[in-house]
């Protein structure tokens with residue numbers, strides 16, 4: 001049985017304090033993991049006042065300071081890191097997740113389903129839902145609000161992802177209960193890394209709910225973090241459990257009946 005040691009890392013960034021946020025997040029990554037997932041926008045914080053502020057904090061990928069720090073940490077530790085950051089590409093600004101391997105190579109996903117005020121400042125993702133070879137398996141990336149759309153995790157799984165990494169900044173309560181279902185219906189592992197704390201930089205305060213969660217292809221909650229503290233939680237993923245046969249006669253992809261779906 002092929003095993004992968006994976007962690008979800010739950011942080012509390014201080015808005016705009018990039019160097020400290022990155023250093024504190026990387027300190028939380030447990031030693032000895034093959035894969036660790038950090039939250040959405042973990043370096044900057046979440047609640048940008050406007051697109052100028054976002055542009056001033058966004059970075060290029062893979063050469064920006066946050067991505068460079070992730071590359072150094074991955075190389076030193078041997079851990080593949082997935083993390084959310086604000087990406088600048090020319091005059092476009094994306095809510096991006098990067099996958100950083102110990103060999104220094106970097107891949108990215110740009111958030112497809114933007115949430116609330118993100119729609120005012122970010123460009124919607126233009127790369128679809130890519131799946132990457134990493135840490136001896138196939139890894140799919142999605143970000144936070146993508147959880148609401150079953151097509152996101154479904155597309156990643158049908159493209160071969162066995163582990164879905166899900167950097168998040170959750171404010172609604174539902175996602176930690178939904179992700180084990182996404183894992184079960186697609187027979188994959190899901191790793192949701194959320195943040196805690198509050199930001200009040202716009203009209204309404206945002207309270208981030210924590211509850212970072214790793215779920216198995218059987219829909220089990222392998223680990224779940226608390227609601228109000230920074231922490232990391234690790235689990236062993238048994239990749240052979242990513243079997244699309246739910247029973248000997250039920251294949252979660254082949255049994256679909258798309259002719260009956262809208």
Ligand code: ACM
Nearest residue numbers: 115144145169170
């Ligand atoms: C979210 O998508 N950050 C709620």
